[in-house]
Amino acid sequence: MTDLQKEIRKLKEATDALILAHYYQTLDVQDVADVVGDSFEMAKRARDAEESTIVVCGVVFMAESAKILSPQKTVLLPAPDAGCPMADMVEPEDVLALRAKHPHAKVMCYVNSSAAVKAVSDVCCTSSSAVRIARKLDAHEIIFIPDRNLGRYVAEQVPEKKFHFHPGFCPIHDRVTAEQVQKARERYPKAVFAAHPECREEVLVLADFIGSTAEIIGYARKRKEAEIIIGTEIGVLELLQREMPEKKILSVSAGFVCPNMKKTTLQDVYNALATGVHEIHLNHEEIQAARATLDRMISL
Numbered sequence: 001m002t003d004l005q006k007e008i009r010k011l012k013e014a015t016d017a018l019i020l021a022h023y024y025q026t027l028d029v030q031d032v033a034d035v036v037g038d039s040f041e042m043a044k045r046a047r048d049a050e051e052s053t054i055v056v057c058g059v060v061f062m063a064e065s066a067k068i069l070s071p072q073k074t075v076l077l078p079a080p081d082a083g084c085p086m087a088d089m090v091e092p093e094d095v096l097a098l099r100a101k102h103p104h105a106k107v108m109c110y111v112n113s114s115a116a117v118k119a120v121s122d123v124c125c126t127s128s129s130a131v132r133i134a135r136k137l138d139a140h141e142i143i144f145i146p147d148r149n150l151g152r153y154v155a156e157q158v159p160e161k162k163f164h165f166h167p168g169f170c171p172i173h174d175r176v177t178a179e180q181v182q183k184a185r186e187r188y189p190k191a192v193f194a195a196h197p198e199c200r201e202e203v204l205v206l207a208d209f210i211g212s213t214a215e216i217i218g219y220a221r222k223r224k225e226a227e228i229i230i231g232t233e234i235g236v237l238e239l240l241q242r243e244m245p246e247k248k249i250l251s252v253s254a255g256f257v258c259p260n261m262k263k264t265t266l267q268d269v270y271n272a273l274a275t276g277v278h279e280i281h282l283n284h285e286e287i288q289a290a291r292a293t294l295d296r297m298i299s300l
Contacts, residue, residue: 024261078268090146119289128212173198195231
């Protein structure tokens with residue numbers, strides 16, 4: 001552990017802070033976190049936090065979710081410019097337009113969205129909970145926003161319901177092609193391939209396993225194969241390779257890097273704890289409306 005990491009640990013205790021980090025964060029940042037997880041795990045831990053301050057090592061919508069679930073806490077985002085292109089693709093007005101077009105449908109909102117978009121939705125979901133929530137949601141018609149790829153994957157698993165999709169997508173996952181998967185399989189014919197449902201349908205049909213970030217990690221840990229091709233952000237590859245050096249963990253694409261997730265540095269975390277900089281603020285009405293969608297997600 002570096003001197004800066006030790007200082008962060010000390011400062012965390014002194015300021016009564018909980019540090020949450022997403023799996024896509026760099027390993028040095030993950031190493032100072034109290035909790036490392038996917039969006040769903042981060043949301044649950046933010047809701048249950050006993051500490052007075054929550055430091056979110058991730059992107060804006062994750063910090064907003066933490067504030068929504070623990071409005072009485074101080075929520076800090078060390079890298080305030082760490083946005084999410086997918087979340088930026090949908091606005092509240094888009095949701096309202098879809099509601100008007102499909103008045104009998106309920107809106108299922110992927111957690112990768114702003115607080116304002118969550119506030120005009122019916123229920124939130126993560127990639128790990130989306131299929132379960134769609135099945136349990138009291139509606140025969142569902143508007144899924146904003147990720148078209150995850151939405152189509154969910155629709156295939158829940159054929160008894162009718163889905164309408166917003167055209168949003170994750171630029172990092174969406175750029176992976178079937179050709180890249182096939183080339184990786186040709187190079188490593190004994191490897192299994194695990195893909196995130198944010199990938200295109202042409203990629204998912206080639207996968208041995210489809211799951212959320214946390215589910216892909218769990219799958220890789222259980223497999224006996226010596227070679228595993230990972231179809232999600234490279235942070236997962238780095239985590240698994242360090243954990244299982246006896247295996248060869250491979251990325252399906254050299255470009256599988258989310259630049260926003262890599263913006264948080266150890267110095268950013270230290271500065272946030274030391275000065276309270278970059279606090280997340282949301283108005284009461286927005287928190288109340290958005291909270292309902294996240295509470296339904298966790299309960300379902």
